[in-house]
Amino acid sequence: MTTLAPEILSVGRALPKHYASQEALLAALRKVWIKQHFNPARVDELHRAVKVAGRYLALPIEDYEHTDTFQKCNDAWIRVALELGEEAAREALARAGLAPTDVDHIFFVTVTGIAVPSLDARLVNRLGLRSDVKRTPIFGLGCVAGAAGIARASDYVRAFPGQVALLVSTELCSLTLQRGDLSVANLIASGLFGDGAAAVVIGGGERATAKGPRVEATRSVFYPNTERVMGWDLVDSGFKIVLSAGVPEIVYKHVGGDVDSFLGAHGLDRSRIKHFVAHTGGPKVLQAFAEALSLPPAALKRSWDSLEKTGNLSSASVLFVLRELLDSGEAQPGDFGLLLAMGPGFCSELVLLKW
Numbered sequence: 551m552t553t554l555a556p557e558i559l560s561v562g563r564a565l566p567k568h569y570a571s572q573e574a575l576l577a578a579l580r581k582v583w584i585k586q587h588f589n590p591a592r593v594d595e596l597h598r599a600v601k602v603a604g605r606y607l608a609l610p611i612e613d614y615e616h617t618d619t620f621q622k623c624n625d626a627w628i629r630v631a632l633e634l635g636e637e638a639a640r641e642a643l644a645r646a647g648l649a650p651t652d653v654d655h656i657f658f659v660t661v662t663g664i665a666v667p668s669l670d671a672r673l674v675n676r677l678g679l680r681s682d683v684k685r686t687p688i689f690g691l692g693c694v695a696g697a698a699g700i701a702r703a704s705d706y707v708r709a710f711p712g713q714v715a716l717l718v719s720t721e722l723c724s725l726t727l728q729r730g731d732l733s734v735a736n737l738i739a740s741g742l743f744g745d746g747a748a749a750v751v752i753g754g755g756e757r758a759t760a761k762g763p764r765v766e767a768t769r770s771v772f773y774p775n776t777e778r779v780m781g782w783d784l785v786d787s788g789f790k791i792v793l794s795a796g797v798p799e800i801v802y803k804h805v806g807g808d809v810d811s812f813l814g815a816h817g818l819d820r821s822r823i824k825h826f827v828a829h830t831g832g833p834k835v836l837q838a839f840a841e842a843l844s845l846p847p848a849a850l851k852r853s854w855d856s857l858e859k860t861g862n863l864s865s866a867s868v869l870f871v872l873r874e875l876l877d878s879g880e881a882q883p884g885d886f887g888l889l890l891a892m893g894p895g896f897c898s899e900l901v902l903l904k905w
Contacts, residue, residue, distance in 0.1 A: 556753065560762065561876060602744075637747065656685055658686070659689075699719060700768075703716075721743075727740060763904060765901060779792075797831070824881070825885060
């Protein structure tokens with residue numbers, strides 16, 4: 551008998567309680583950079599260009615004056631990331647109608663902080679997971695990690711169809727701000743990235759509910775010799791952004807062919823995809839997705855809306871967009887969806903969904 555594909559049972563999410571408009575954030579950043587030589591008009595232009603109305607912050611905006619060392623930032627990351635990760639995970643489990651003791655494997659993804667033991671271990675205690683739960687912490691995939699986390703978790707429950715996997719993504723991008731870096735990359739990052747957490751419950755085929763989409767297939771694509779396109783340089787003050795202006799060009803050059811090859815391997819083409827779930831990489835990245843895939847404006851509306859409301863939440867961003875699609879009730883039985891994201895490597899992850 552053929553085993554049913556893994557099913558996305560639910561998505562939970564959590565945002566910090568501190569919110570600031572883009573104007574308030576820009577005013578605070580001007581105070582940080584006031585003693586340095588910078589062009590206020592250029593900073594204003596870059597912040598307007600990212601199309602973000604405001605962002606949720608790990609800390610009250612005035613507290614960032616005191617996060618002047620990597621240790622202070624990372625200590626705050628551990629504390630807040632745990633709080634938000636727990637909140638998102640509890641919501642996801644409740645929406646799936648499951649208890650923490652039902653989880654067989656927890657996957658944790660992040661790129662904005664470091665902890666040993668990793669936060670998945672600390673979530674075992676906070677959530678009340680079983681002592682025999684398996685753990686897989688994944689660091690360094692950045693924006694692509696939400697999609698990659700779904701892919702790896704679905705791989706696991708495909709092998710163990712009677713089990714349940716929990717994916718938790720927590721990103722606190724505001725705690726990585728480099729106050730001494732006035733590069734264009736850091737100025738863009740200071741206007742684009744936000745804070746938040748998301749969690750996804752994925753059941754093996756034997757745990758099917760027929761309510762959520764099934765993960766029919768996944769594909770990873772690595773682009774050789776692109777290590778300096780996106781990532782971090784680890785410096786004395788913490789995480790220093792590496793962000794090439796060539797990201798949209800890479801998206802435009804590759805994603806169309808990658809998607810066509812992936813879908814073709816499963817007897818499909820783009821016309822069969824009813825729902826596109828793309829990570830909120832920024833306006834130029836979303837435009838490149840749309841152009842490369844010949845999508846109408848409405849196809850990525852949820853991604854554009856999420857970008858405006860919360861900014862780019864790195865690995866959590868694509869999971870927020872997925873939650874919006876699930877909540878809308880728009881997907882009907884038999885519909886296909888494509889979840890896609892790109893990130894450091896440089897690489898992409900493609901996930902084929904079917905309702």
